[in-house]
Amino acid sequence: MSDSFVIDPQWEPSRHGPEEIRQTTALLHITVNGQPVTRVFNDWTQSVHESVRVSTYPLALWLASSWWRLLWEPMPAVGKPDSDWRMAHEVGGAGHGYLWPPLRMESDGNRVRIQCTPSPANTSEPIQYLTKLHETIPIAIFSTTIAHFVQTVIARLDTVGIRDSALHALWNEVTHEKADPEAAAWRKREAMLGFEPDAAPQQVAETLQDLTITAGESAVDEIAAACANTDAGPLLNRIRAVAGSDLAIPGSLLPVLSHIDHSPARDFPPDTAPWDLGHGMARMARERLGLNADPISNRRLGELLALTEQDLAGSVAPMAEVPMGLAVRADNDGQVRFLFRRKHPVGRRFEASRWLADALLAPAKDRWLPATDAKTARQKMQRAFASEFLAPIGILQDLLGNDPTNEERIKDTARHFGVSSRMIHSHLANHDLVPFQK
Numbered sequence: 243m244s245d246s247f248v249i250d251p252q253w254e255p256s257r258h259g260p261e262e263i264r265q266t267t268a269l270l271h272i273t274v275n276g277q278p279v280t281r282v283f284n285d286w287t288q289s290v291h292e293s294v295r296v297s298t299y300p301l302a303l304w305l306a307s308s309w310w311r312l313l314w315e316p317m318p319a320v321g322k323p324d325s326d327w328r329m330a331h332e333v334g335g336a337g338h339g340y341l342w343p344p345l346r347m348e349s350d351g352n353r354v355r356i357q358c359t360p361s362p363a364n365t366s367e368p369i370q371y372l373t374k375l376h377e378t379i380p381i382a383i384f385s386t387t388i389a390h391f392v393q394t395v396i397a398r399l400d401t402v403g404i405r406d407s408a409l410h411a412l413w414n415e416v417t418h419e420k421a422d423p424e425a426a427a428w429r430k431r432e433a434m435l436g437f438e439p440d441a442a443p444q445q446v447a448e449t450l451q452d453l454t455i456t457a458g459e460s461a462v463d464e465i466a467a468a469c470a471n472t473d474a475g476p477l478l479n480r481i482r483a484v485a486g487s488d489l490a491i492p493g494s495l496l497p498v499l500s501h502i503d504h505s506p507a508r509d510f511p512p513d514t515a516p517w518d519l520g521h522g523m524a525r526m527a528r529e530r531l532g533l534n535a536d537p538i539s540n541r542r543l544g545e546l547l548a549l550t551e552q553d554l555a556g557s558v559a560p561m562a563e564v565p566m567g568l569a570v571r572a573d574n575d576g577q578v579r580f581l582f583r584r585k586h587p588v589g590r591r592f593e594a595s596r597w598l599a600d601a602l603l604a605p606a607k608d609r610w611l612p613a614t615d616a617k618t619a620r621q622k623m624q625r626a627f628a629s630e631f632l633a634p635i636g637i638l639q640d641l642l643g644n645d646p647t648n649e650e651r652i653k654d655t656a657r658h659f660g661v662s663s664r665m666i667h668s669h670l671a672n673h674d675l676v677p678f679q680k
Contacts, residue, residue, distance in 0.1 A: 244379075244383045244386070244387070245273070245276065246274070246275055246379045246380075246383050247273070247274055247275075247356075247379050247383055247384060247387040248271070248272065248273045248387065249270070249271075249272050249387060249388075249390075249391040250270070250271045250272070251266075251268035251269070251270050251271075251298045251391075251394065251395070251398075252268055252269040252270075252271070252293070253266075253267070253268045253398065254267055254268055254269055254295065255267055256297070259297070261402075261404060262299045262399060262404050262407050262409070263297045263299055263300070263338070264297075265398065265399065265402040265404065266297050266298045266299040266302075266395055266398055266399065267295065267296070267297045267298070268295070268296070268297075268298050269293040269294070269295055270293055270294055270295070270296050270298060270301075271292055271293040272343060272345075274356050274358070274375060274377045274379065275375075275377045275379065277373060277375050277377070278292045278373060279343050279345060279356075279358045279371070279373045279375065280292060280293050280294045280343055280371075280373075281371070281372045281373050282294055282369045282370060282371055282372060283369070283370045283372060284368065284369055285367075285368045285369070285370070286368055290372070294341075294343070294369065296340045296342070297338065297340065298391075298395050298398075299395060299399075299407075299409065300336045300337060300338035300340065301333070301336045301342070301391075301395075302391060302392045302395035302396070302409055303336070303408060303409050303412065304333070304335055304336035304337075305336075305388050305391065305392055306392055306409060306412045306413045306416055307412060308330045308331070308335070309388070309416050310416075310429040310430065310432065310433040310439060311330040311331070311433045311436075311438070312330065312331065312347055312349060312354075312384075312388070313349055313351075313381065313384075313385055313430070313433065314349060314351060314429075314430045314433040314434050315327070315330070315331070315349065315433040315434060315436060315470075316348070316349060316350050316351070316434070316467055316470075316616055316617040316618050317348050317617045318470065318471060318617075319468070319470075319565070319614070319615035319616050319617060320615065324471075326436075327436070328346075330438075331346055331347050331348065332344075332345065332346045332347075333345040333346075333347075341367055341369050343358065343371055344358060344359045344360075344361070344371055345357070345358050346358075347384075348617075349381060349384075350516065350617055350618050350619040350622060351381065351463075351618050351619045351620070352380075352381060352513075352515070352516050352619030353378045353379065353380055353381060353513075353515055353516070353619070354378065354379055354380075354381055354384040355376065355377070355378045356375070356376075356377050356378070356379065357375070357376050358371070358373050358374060358375045359371075359374060360372055360373065360374050378515065380513045382513070392409070392413055393413075395409065396409060396410060396413060427459070428447070430463065431450060431462065431463060431466045434463055434466040434467040434470065434618075435466045435467075435469060435470050435474060436470040436471055442474075443474075443475060445475045446474045446475050446478065449475065449478045449479065449482070450462055450465075450466060450478070453465065453478070453482065456482075456485075456609065456610070457485075457608065457609055457610035458604075458605060458607045458608030458609055458610060459605075459607065459608075460604065460605045460607075460608050460620075461604070461608040461609070461610040461611070461612055463618075464612045464614060464616065464618060464620055464621065465478070465481065465566070465610075465612055465614070467614065467616035467617075467618050467621075468565045468566050468612065468614035468615065468616045469565070470616070472565075477564060477565075480563070480564055481561075481564050481566070481568075484560050484561060484564065484568075484581060485568055485570060485581065485610065487560065489558070489560035489581065490560070490570065490579035490580055490581045491549065491553050491558070491579070491580045491581075491582070492548075492577065492578075492579055492580075493547045493548040493549045493553075493577075493578050493579070493580050494547065494548035494576050494577050494578055495547070495571070495576050495578055495601045496548070496576035497545055497546050497547065497548055498527075498531070498546045498547070498598055498601065498602075499576065499601065499602075501530050501531050502526075502527055502530050502531070502602060509522075509526070510522055510523075516619040516620070516622040516623040516626065517622055517623070517626040517672060518626075519603075519623050519626070520599060520622065520623040520624065520625065520626025520627035520628075520629075520630065521626050521627070521629075521630045521635070523599065523602060523603070523623075523627055524599070524626070524627045524628075524629075524630035524631040524634075525630060525634070527598070527602070527627075527631060528631060528634065531546070535634070535637050537632075537633075537658055537659045537660055538631070538632060538659075538660070539660075540554045540555060540587070540591070540660070543591060543594060543595070546598065547578070547580070547594055547597070547598070549580070549594070553580075554587060554590050554591060554594060555587045555590075556590075557585045557586075558582065559582045559583055559584060559585045560581050560582070561581045561582060561583040562583055562584075562585065564583070565614055565615055566583060566612045566613060566614040566615075567580075567581060567582055567583035567584065567593045567596075567597075567612070567613040567614075568580075568581040568583075568610055568611065568612055568613070569581070569597045569600070569601075569610070569611040569613075570609060570610055570611075571608075571609045571610075571611065572609075573609075578597075578611075580594075580597070583613070587660075588660060588661060588662050589662075591632065591660055591661065592628050592632065592661065592662075592665065593613055595627065595628035595631050595632055596613040596624040596625065596627070596628045597611055597613060598627070598628075598631065599623060599624045599627035599628060599631075600612075600613065600620070600624055603620070603623060604620075626672070629661075629665055629668065629669040629672070630669070632659055632660065632661050632665075633655075633659040633661050633665070633666065633669060635669060635670075635673050638655065638666065638669065638670065639675070641655050641658070642655060642670075646670050646675050646676050647676050649663075652666050652667065664679075667679050
């Protein structure tokens with residue numbers, strides 16, 4: 243077990259409530275990267291404690307019921323998460339009358355961001371949570387810790403003679419689905435769409451299954467995440483229709499793949515954060531393509547994708563009405579059909595750079611390379627790559643000097659690199675050089 247994420251119950255049976263609640267009551271201690279999120283001030287004892295007394299049964303039941311969504315459903319691409327998303331990702335969803343730690347868990351499929359907020363200063367609750375944190379941990383550690391905790395609670399139930407609880411039945415179902423590759427793949431896709439298990443419409447399930455043959459398994463996962471919180475059926479039909487139309491601009495990936503190993507990610511540890519992977523791959527790409535510190539012109543960017551300057555400056559955007567741009571690869575010859583979403587030249591440069599990233603990292607079986615707004619690891623990697631590829635952070639720092647928040651200088655720098663001011667802001671913020679814009 244890793245100490246990056248620990249959920250540790252120390253059993254202290256209660257005299258109140260149903261048997262499974264009483265027998266699984268414990269002093270619960272949770273830490274994330276060594277920080278105790280269960281650190282509380284107890285108003286009754288006027289003292290600080292590192293653990294909180296709750297029944298672990300409702301928490302384990304909530305974790306088991308939210309398993310697939312916790313692992314695979316990203317934050318909404320736009321706007322604040324609704325109550326349905328929050329019930330599946332915030333520990334308060336465990337309910338049962340307990341004052342749970344104010345934890346939110348956000349997965350991108352690669353890492354899980356765990357956020358804890360202290361109790362309000364004016365709270366009237368007898369227990370006040372004290373820890374504030376924003377940490378990320380690898381999804382493998384997250385899932386292992388959750389599974390271990392659920393199994394610990396089940397073992398406790400077995401020990402006290404409770405062997406037929408709702409938690410037993412639910413975890414048995416999850417365990418069987420985890421062991422079945424086909425079932426697990428569908429549960430993942432349902433979660434990325436924002437649905438509870440078995441809640442996705444049959445039409446959507448059939449359309450996505452059909453698309454895996456055309457687009458590839460991993461690509462369809464990305465498309466599912468992009469279609470979350472929409473009327474997915476008609477939207478998927480529209481995406482499929484445009485992808486098969488003659489509106490695409492022909493190009494090729496051979497100019498870039500002839501200079502760059504098709505699997506540059508192998509030079510990075512497997513648990514590398516997607517933004518670090520994107521930045522690192524972009525620096526590697528610039529080096530191998532012989533790009534110096536100068537801006538990448540439309541002509542040079544076009545050459546890398548066998549596109550003309552007019553293709554990048556043009557306004558034909560067949561995917562403008564759907565939540566993604568799309569590059570469609572031919573079978574083996576490196577030819578690609580580009581379906582832009584963006585109309586503005588600056589947006590098209592960024593979109594084209596994202597496809598370069600996906601061409602280097604996407605599974606070989608993915609014929610579709612979607613560039614979406616979804617907050618998945620693959621999309622985060624694409625955006626990080628495009629930012630660093632078009633405007634390397636080291637050069638940005640040199641140009642902006644000791645005042646990286648100067649708006650006029652940011653606008654001048656954005657024009658210099660052919661990117662948007664918003665991208666410059668985000669790129670700087672992702673390197674902790676300026677605050678994130680709200």
